[in-house]
Amino acid sequence: xxxxxxxxxxxxxxxxxxxxxxxxxxxxxxxxxxxxxxxxxxxxxxxxxxxxxxxxxxxxxxxxxxxxxxxxxxxxxxxxxxxxxxxxxxxxxxxxxxxxxxxxxxxxxxxxxxxxxxxxxxxxxxxxxxxxxxxxxxxxxxxxxxxxxxxxxxxxxxxxxxxxxxxxxxxxxxxxxxxxxxxxxxxxxxxxxxxxxxxxxxxxxxxxxxxxxxxxxxxxxxxxxxxxxxxxxxxxxxxxxxxxxxxxxxxxxxxxxxxxxxxxxxxxxxxxxxxxxxxxxxxxxxxxxxxxxxxxxxxxxxxxxxxxxxxxxxxxxxxxxx
Amino acid sequence: xxxxxxxxxxxxxxxxxxxxxxxxxxxxxxxxxxxxxxxxxxxxxxxxxxxxxxxxxxxxxxxxxxxxxxxxxxxxxxxxxxxxxxxxxxxxxxxxxxxxxxxxxxxxxxxxxxxxxxxxxxxxxxxxxxxxxxxxxxxxxxxxxxxxxxxxxxxxxxxxxxxxxxxxxxxxxxxxxxxxxxxxxxxxxxxxxxxxxxxxxxxxxxxxxxxxxxxxxxxxxxxxxxxxxxxxxxxxxxxxxxxxxxxxxxxxxxxxxxxxxxxxxxxxxxxxxxxxxxxxxxxxxxxxxxxxxxxxxxxxxxxxxxxxxxxxxxxxxxxxxx
Numbered sequence: 101x102x103x104x105x106x107x108x109x110x111x112x113x114x115x116x117x118x119x120x121x122x123x124x125x126x127x128x129x130x131x132x133x134x135x136x137x138x139x140x141x142x143x144x145x146x147x148x149x150x151x152x153x154x155x156x157x158x159x160x161x162x163x164x165x166x167x168x169x170x171x172x173x174x175x176x177x178x179x180x181x182x183x184x185x186x187x188x189x190x191x192x193x194x195x196x197x198x199x200x201x202x203x204x205x206x207x208x209x210x211x212x213x214x215x216x217x218x219x220x221x222x223x224x225x226x227x228x229x230x231x232x233x234x235x236x237x238x239x240x241x242x243x244x245x246x247x248x249x250x251x252x253x254x255x256x257x258x259x260x261x262x263x264x265x266x267x268x269x270x271x272x273x274x275x276x277x278x279x280x281x282x283x284x285x286x287x288x289x290x291x292x293x294x295x296x297x298x299x300x301x302x303x304x305x306x307x308x309x310x311x312x313x314x315x316x317x318x319x320x321x322x323x324x325x326x327x328x329x330x331x332x333x334x335x336x337x338x339x340x341x342x343x344x345x346x347x348x349x350x351x352x353x354x355x356x357x358x359x360x361x362x363x364x365x366x367x368x369x370x371x372x373x374x375x376x377x378x379x380x381x382x383x384x385x386x387x388x389x390x391x392x393x394x395x396x397x398x399x400x401x402x403x404x405x406x407x408x409x410x411x412x413x414x415x416x417x418x419x420x421x422x
Numbered sequence: 423x424x425x426x427x428x429x430x431x432x433x434x435x436x437x438x439x440x441x442x443x444x445x446x447x448x449x450x451x452x453x454x455x456x457x458x459x460x461x462x463x464x465x466x467x468x469x470x471x472x473x474x475x476x477x478x479x480x481x482x483x484x485x486x487x488x489x490x491x492x493x494x495x496x497x498x499x500x501x502x503x504x505x506x507x508x509x510x511x512x513x514x515x516x517x518x519x520x521x522x523x524x525x526x527x528x529x530x531x532x533x534x535x536x537x538x539x540x541x542x543x544x545x546x547x548x549x550x551x552x553x554x555x556x557x558x559x560x561x562x563x564x565x566x567x568x569x570x571x572x573x574x575x576x577x578x579x580x581x582x583x584x585x586x587x588x589x590x591x592x593x594x595x596x597x598x599x600x601x602x603x604x605x606x607x608x609x610x611x612x613x614x615x616x617x618x619x620x621x622x623x624x625x626x627x628x629x630x631x632x633x634x635x636x637x638x639x640x641x642x643x644x645x646x647x648x649x650x651x652x653x654x655x656x657x658x659x660x661x662x663x664x665x666x667x668x669x670x671x672x673x674x675x676x677x678x679x680x681x682x683x684x685x686x687x688x689x690x691x692x693x694x695x696x697x698x699x700x701x702x703x704x705x706x707x708x709x710x711x712x713x714x715x716x717x718x719x720x721x722x723x724x725x726x727x728x729x730x731x732x733x734x735x736x737x738x739x740x741x742x743x744x
Contacts, residue, residue, distance in 0.1 A: 131729045138727035367721045374732035378741060379701050399689045405460035407453050410696035418740040
């Protein structure tokens with residue numbers, strides 16, 4: 101473990117795999133290594149892929165990875181699935197295709213399960229991406245299922261977010277409205293060989309045209325018009341266009357200054373999250389479940405009030421002078 | 423201000439109004455008063471009303487308040503609208519009806535705007551409800567617009583949550599699927615005089631029947647089957663049934679032990695939120711915007727790493743020994 105950082109930087113895949121495990125298991129040493137790795141990270145283009153179950157995310161990611169390999173990139177994939185720690189949520193065919201890719205020494209694939217508190221998954225994903233980034237993987241794909249708060253938080257780690265919809269999944273489009281629209285950079289309608297693909301494209305385009313935040317308000321500034329692209333895995337169509345769009349989006353982020361702006365915003369929220377995480381850990385360390393039980397009972401029985409209990413806990417963790 | 427607690431407990435509406443303002447403006451003294459008030463609170467039935475804009479929430483709340491007044495209750499209303507601080511989101515007619523009610527000395531209505539950080543609105547709402555509760559208002563209605571994270575958090579303060587849908591708002595039902603279903607206790611289809619009301623009732627009933635978490639698994643335990651009720655403000659129909667259902671739900675909560683269980687869970691999350699809020703305040707106090715700017719730049723330029731910066735901030739706020 102001693103020279104894990106050096107080995108990782110030298111391209112040792114086993115060192116990277118080990119680092120990811122340390123991060124997943126929240127081993128304190130991981131932080132020390134990540135602090136060292138930070139200076140070597142920051143070069144990768146981080147691409148998020150999200151969508152409802154069955155939308156065809158894993159298939160799309162597999163094809164994207166192949167296309168990037170053709171373009172001679174060293175590609176990382178983090179598949180985040182809060183629902184299924186074992187299968188990664190992907191169906192068998194996808195898993196087999198993914199495994200074929202993982203035989204390639206310039207492809208690194210890792211699936212991660214959700215555990216612990218809200219925000220924990222986003223923090224672990226950020227750390228795993230940092231390790232892959234330092235190890236020279238670029239681009240790095242993050243694949244998530246669904247559009248819950250956890251997944252949206254994970255997606256905020258990405259520079260470019262792809263939302264995948266299958267034809268005829270009208271429900272999906274409604275779900276997109278609810279949460280994911282604001283973070284989407286590219287829409288991909290998968291399974292374009294199936295009937296209804298063009299209608300789904302039309303519906304998505306309509307949805308986008310209705311969103312006032314997505315309009316070009318200032319003609320003199322760089323502007324990103326969200327494309328709605330079609331892919332067919334069976335006919336092997338549309339993949340190069342998606343990779344082109346991803347690269348164009350990155351160019352837009354650089355040109356518009358958004359890349360730097362986003363990086364700054366993300367750094368601040370990461371530091372705040374680290375501090376809050378430390379607070380939660382301190383609270384856990386200083387307050388047993390029995391202590392909590394007693395405190396909660398004192399408050400519900402009106403012997404004590406929540407404010408004085410909070411003050412007491414703040415003193416315990418050193419936040420407030422007694 | 424000195425005897426504000428005493429005056430509030432004696433039913434002085436101006437003292438209550440003053441307290442709400444102190445809470446909204448986050449005046450430190452408010453905490454001291456609320457700590458005193460806590461022992462007198464805990465009697466009110468807290469009823470949340472949520473739904474998409476235009477679903478008819480304000481109209482429903484107005485009619486509910488009238489019905490409760492007929493039943494001789496002293497009624498509180500907190501209208502929370504994160505989007506529109508001025509109008510409270512309600513259309514003029516609703517505002518006028520609400521104002522008519524507010525002339526009644528046994529009705530207390532207050533609208534609150536969202537401000538500050540995520541979770542801040544839920545905390546202020548909880549405190550305002552605590553003050554109204556101590557002042558003897560029961561039930562207390564909380565009305566929110568939309569189903570974002572903030573609103574769902576506010577709704578968690580309520581014992582009984584009503585979700586309002588207007589007929590023919592198919593989109594709404596999809597949005598409900600996404601987030602609000604898990605916290606709904608009663609569905610109300612408003613504007614039942616309009617076409618499509620029965621279909622909306624059927625769709626909602628179908629949606630509920632598909633949710634496995636809502637089935638009665640243990641026949642020996644108290645069980646709440648979410649009702650789907652119709653109201654018509656124009657025809658003045660269905661309101662007594664809704665108030666009856668709200669009271670039945672409260673009886674269910676008491677009988678099943680859920681009321682006590684929820685109270686305990688809420689107390690713990692309130693205390694944790696108070697501590698985290700104190701941390702955020704400490705961070706703000708000890709780190710100016712210029713400091714943040716410098717720290718963020720050091721990290722993005724790779725001179726420093728986020729972990730050591732977080733450690734430094736933790737030391738600053740006393741959480742970690744230097």
